[in-house]
Amino acid sequence: MVDGLHAIIITDRDGVPVLKVADEHLPHAAMQPRLLATAAMAVEQANKLGVSNNKNIITVYKNHQLISINRQPLIVNMIANANANTGLILSLEADMQEPLDDICAALELH
């Protein structure tokens, strides 16, 4: 686990949550469909910029940061403190390969 990481929310490509885990410090707005849908849309649009598929989008706000990892057909959103170690959070993706494959198999998303 990474200090300051408050939530991991796995969504489909439309931002509909598939699996989520969060602690009590997660800001309420972070669980709103609007934010997750916008993050998913940003990943999708960034795929079209002509520089190959987008891998990650890191958005830093005053108090929090949102890291969206493109694992089509899933998107892994991680919400953390603004001063949390972004590199460590990104490195969590390596540990999530198998679970993400299992989720895809369970949902028959391909």
Next chain:
Amino acid sequence: MGCCFSNDEDKDDDLNDPSRPLINPISDGPSSRPIGSNVVDVAALETQGVDQTEYTDRATQYSHNLSSWCASTQKVRGPPRLPIGVATPHVVLSGQPISLSDIQLITSAAQQAARSLQEIKVRHKEDLVVPFGVP
């Protein structure tokens, strides 16, 4: 690309050129690429967003599918579970504690049993091997 003294060896640096446009309007234009899904559309969220009913239905369906999959998978998640000692532990734990005399009875009985086991000896009565048919 597009500057003096450039040659083919500069191609690898093209992607790092900060002045390079993300999309070349000529080579990446609609004439050479499929349009529609490849067009960056910032306003798409307003029109292509999932409505509330579909959002809820899809989230419920995902949850149901994941639950079904977790129940059927053979993969071991986390440490192995402890064996189930009793079916209703809350009944056992909320019951009256065993009296001190019962504990002493059990302890003394166990000690006597252990002592008896230690004192078991083989008493020699006759030969185990009997000569048969030997003159």
